[in-house]
Amino acid sequence: MPSANSLIRMRDTSGLVLDLIRSGGEISRVELAGQSGLTEASISRIVRELLDGGVILETGFGLSTGGKRPTLLKVNNRSRHAVGAFLGESAVHYVLADLGGSVVATLETAGVAHSSLQDLLRRMPAELDKLIRASGVPVDSLVGVGIAAPGRRELGTIPRYDELRDFVDWDWRQIEAELAASTGLAVAVENDSTCAAIGEYWVSGASATEHFLVVNLSIGFGCGLVTGGDVYRGASSNVGEIGHMTIDWDGPQCPCGGHGCLEVLAAPARVVAQALEIDGLQGRLGLSAEKGDHWSDFERIAAAAMNGDAQAVDLVEHSARALATALVSLTNVLDLQRIVLTGPGFDVAGEIYARITREVLEARALIRNAHTFEVRLSASRHGSAALGAATLAIHQQLGGSRRSRALLGT
Ligand SMILES: [Zn+2]
Known part of the structure; x- marks a missing residue:
């Protein structure tokens, strides 16, 4: 043997x-x-x-x-398929994709905000079954399920507020084991920003020679780097922590141990906290201010900003400037050709983030003198992480090398 x-x-x-x-x-x-x-x-x-x-x-x-x-x-692209699922706060997005990265079917269900892990694990098998039946693909062509979620492989946890609005960590390994047992399919959880980078590569039709950064905003900021047709994974698959880049070294302390990280200055929870400090804004924008509700409150602020509310515009632009400051450094270091903003955090006010990022980069990034570059809002802000998760599931189950250039095709 x-x-x-x-x-x-x-x-x-x-x-x-x-x-x-x-x-x-x-x-x-x-x-x-x-x-x-x-x-x-x-x-x-x-x-x-x-x-x-x-x-x-x-x-x-x-x-x-x-x-x-x-x-x-x-x-033979249609010979094998995989499902990707992105666990979003306001929706869970499913994609069923073939071996060539083409989307065969999609499904959107309730988000994971205020959901317990047990509830999610109970409903996911039925939702997967519904997606697979609707797609019409043979069940025996399915090689596995990829799940895109916030968190890092090193820690193996998804930071969450549960149904009682208490802060909890969901265990990646528990999700993989229980869902594999209930569906009979191989299941792998992956960082949502890495998945989003891979998904963007497929949906954008980028060439294998391009170098671009995908910024993913869900409950926090993350990013994935695609370089020369591959996704960069670093030493331990824990790349992409743009949220912990220092923007203000004398700024507020971050749970990571640093000070003035992008996350504590500009993430959705911080935008909401800043809004609640402004007299009358909570009532005017209808913010709940409940613990664990910052996602829906952030979306209300973003919507008000898009409608021209001056105080909401200030809050969102402040968040966008902090992000753009991080991106100036990354662009200077990495000589990027393109930055793509994706993820549900850019759903409502992504245009403001893209405009501010463009303005700041055009004024301050050194590469503006060397070559043109593009800042773009993703056309698939919901689906890119799910598609990337499906692609990774296919690749892992068919035995491809994790560091292969061809992970992304050409
Ligand atoms: Zn930090």
């Missing part, structure tokens, strides 16, 4: 070949051997397994380089 390690190596090798086929569009066995460094005999065996599994197809013949014309291979 092969050892666990050799099984992992076999799986990685197969995943590498699949990655190369995905990124190559159409590719021959000889080209696969050249690009992978594997022998032609190994390539033949792996390709046969992938063909037998229906994951790839033979599509025709390439140009001859002297001998017989080579058979070309491509991924």
Whole structure:
């Protein structure tokens, strides 16, 4: 019997070949051997397994380089599917996607605000079943479920207010284990900002040579960096903590131990706290001010800002300037071509955030003299994290290397 390690190596090798086929569009066995460094005999065996599994197809013949014309291979996009779910405060967004990153079906259900983990785990199997039935895809083509949620892999928790409005941590591992048991599908929780970056790559049709940053605003700020066709993961998959960039080193203390982090100066909870300090604003905007209600209060402030309420505009623009200040530093450090703002936090007043970010970057980012850059509000603020989670689920279950360039296709 092969050892666990050799099984992992076999799986990685197969995943590498699949990655190369995905990124190559159409590719021959000889080209696969050249690009992978594997022998032609190994390539033949792996390709046969992938063909037998229906994951790839033979599509025709390439140009001859002297001998017989080579058979070309491509991924059979409709052969496998995965579901991604983004756990938003005001809605849970589901996406069912195929191997090529195309969305086959979507579903939106109640958000997780004031929900207990037990309630979520009770309703998710039924919601997944509804999505899968509506999509019409064969159940045996599903390889797994990816869940995009705030939190970090290192900690394995999702910070939340529960139904009693007490602060709790949901355990990633518990969600993975219980949902896998109740659905029979492989389940993996991923950081929502990383998922959003991958999803944006797919929905935007970006090229593999682009370098861009995706800022995700849900209950807090996060970001994902896509560089050269891959998502940057750092040493321990805990990248993207833009919320803990120092904006004011002498500012208020942050739970992370720092002072004046973007999070404590500009996150939705802080915007609400600032609003409640202004005489009469709570009543005028109808803010609840209840613990755990800051999300709906933030959306009310954002809506008032979009309607031109001067005090609400000041609050949102202040938050946007803090974000833009962080982005000037990141742009200078990373030489970015594009910044995309996504996530439900930009749903209502995203245009204000995008305008302020653009203005501040155009005035202060050093790269303005080197090349053009773009600040854009995502067209898929709800769906990008869910689509990214589905893509990651497909990739993990089919054994692709986590650091492969081809994770995102080309
Ligand atoms: Zn901090």
